[in-house]
Amino acid sequence: MYERPLVTGLDVDFETRCRHYHSENDRIAIRFHCCGQYFPCFECHQALGCGNASVWPKEQFHEKAILCGACGTELSIREYLDCASSCPHCMAAFNPGCSLHKHLYFEV
Template sequence: MKVFGSTVDAQTRCIHYRTEVDVVAMKFKCCLRYYPCHLCHAEDADHEPETWPRDEWGQPAVLCGVCTSEMAISAYLGTTSCPSCGARFNERCAAHAHLYFG
C-alpha cells in the first residue's frame, strides 16, 4: 500500500509524528490516498481535504503501518491497537479525528 507524504520509515511515521505509536496512515476521502497525517496531506496534495461522512465509516480507510492491514474507520475509532497485529496506536490521535472523519 503506497503512503504519500513525508514518511520517515516503513511503518508510516512522518516528519510531523514519529513516536513509537505513530503507526497509522489515513486514507483521505478527497483523493483516496493514504497519508501519515493531516500535515503531510496539506504539504503534498494540491487540494483541500475532505472528511469521511459518518455513513461511510464502514469503509477501509485506516492503515496499520506495522502489519499493513486496512481497517474500517468505525473499527479504528473503537480501538487503541491494531485488531490484526496488536500494535499500539497513539491515543492522542483522537484529538485530530475531526480532520479525517466528519
C-alpha cells in the same frame, strides 16, 4: 505476497511515521476521503495532497481507510475508532493522542 498501499508524506518510514508524527506509536496512515490516497497525517496531506481536504462522512465509516503501519492491515474507519488505540489484527499500539485530530479526518 501482499503489497501495502502507497503512503505519501514527508520522510515516511516503513511503519508510516512521518516528519510531523514520529513517536513509536505513530504507526497509522489515513486514506483521505477527498483524494483516496494514504497519508500519515493531515500536515503531509496539506504539503503533498490534493489541496481539497474533506472528511469521511459517518455513513461511510464502513470504508477501509486506516492502514496499520505495523502489519499492513487496512481497517475500516469504524474498526479504527472502536479499537482502543491498538490494531485489532496484530495488537500493535497506536498513538491515543490521534483522537485529538479525528475531526480533521472524520465527521464527528
